Amino acid sequence: MPKKILHMLTPHKHVSPFDANMAADAGYDLILPYESVELTEVADLVQDAIFSRPPAHGTSTTIFFGGDDAILALDMIEAAKNALVAPFGVHVFADPQGSFTTAAAMVACVEKILVAKKGGGLAGRRIAVFGATGVVGYCSAVIAALEGAEVTLVGHSGVQRVRERAAQMRVRFGVEVDSVNGKTDAEKAAVLAKTDIVFSAAKAGVRVLSAKLVEAAPHLLVAADVNAVPPAGIEGVGVFDNGVAIAGSQTLGLGALAVGNVKYQTEAGLFRRMLAAEDEVLSLDFRDAFKLARSLVPEL
Incomplete structure (x- = not known):
């Protein structure tokens, strides 16, 4: 089985330890940080990741976008999706500063x-x-x-x-x-x-x-x-x-x-969803997070 690899991209000096811990606990085998990443560099990094694995193993790779700018994170998702070349694909997920x-x-x-x-x-x-x-x-x-x-x-x-x-x-x-x-x-x-x-x-x-x-x-x-x-x-x-x-x-x-209790479960759940998705390439942002969060809120 191919290893589950998470590439964590951030425009900041450091990736978030919070997100790295969450991903590790969710079950990723390898978590790799990429720091001070600019929007113009996203496409090259994504294509470098997809072409190293056969298309059937694409869903074992996730690209994660951090930072603290919602617009930039969404733009990075779009840049990543636009960089994909069929039949190659990877999961993409943004949660800048845990905000989504x-x-x-x-x-x-x-x-x-x-x-x-x-x-x-x-x-x-x-x-x-x-x-x-x-x-x-x-x-x-x-x-x-x-x-x-x-x-x-x-x-x-x-x-x-x-x-x-x-x-x-x-x-x-x-x-x-x-x-x-x-x-x-x-x-x-x-x-x-x-x-x-x-x-x-x-x-x-x-x-x-x-x-x-x-x-x-x-x-x-x-x-x-x-x-x-x-x-x-x-x-x-x-x-x-x-x-x-x-x-x-x-x-x-x-x-x-x-x-925070629901936020924690939501982020963990989205990581696990990507790990479990074998036949579908996922692109997740705060709208997907809201759908999941709704199911996790405890009864009052």
């Missing part, structure tokens, strides 16, 4: 809370995404919009960057999302006045929403925070909370470690 599987897990957990405790899913819900220019915020916004939610990207330093992200989402995924400024408490309060769900995906250790803002939000059903580093991104949300009411409000909180 984290975003998928967060949205799936919120959906479960909504269905179990608020009488409905994501479709038609008004969702505000704080930290929307980051990889987790970006992917969670796209997933929610694809599920029929009305998504608003909230900028912390003006509206230009989130407006650019919204334009990218429209072109790449065909979704329409809004963009607003949310630097001051007054601006945040204005956003929350028209919001059913908050995704908080700002930098670790950054307080995005105070308890006062959450308490005053008239329609807020769920507040999800993927920050596990104190202080919490949303004041009052515990890291293990999963549908627990935030003190002083009717809003249900979702914490970082509750999301």
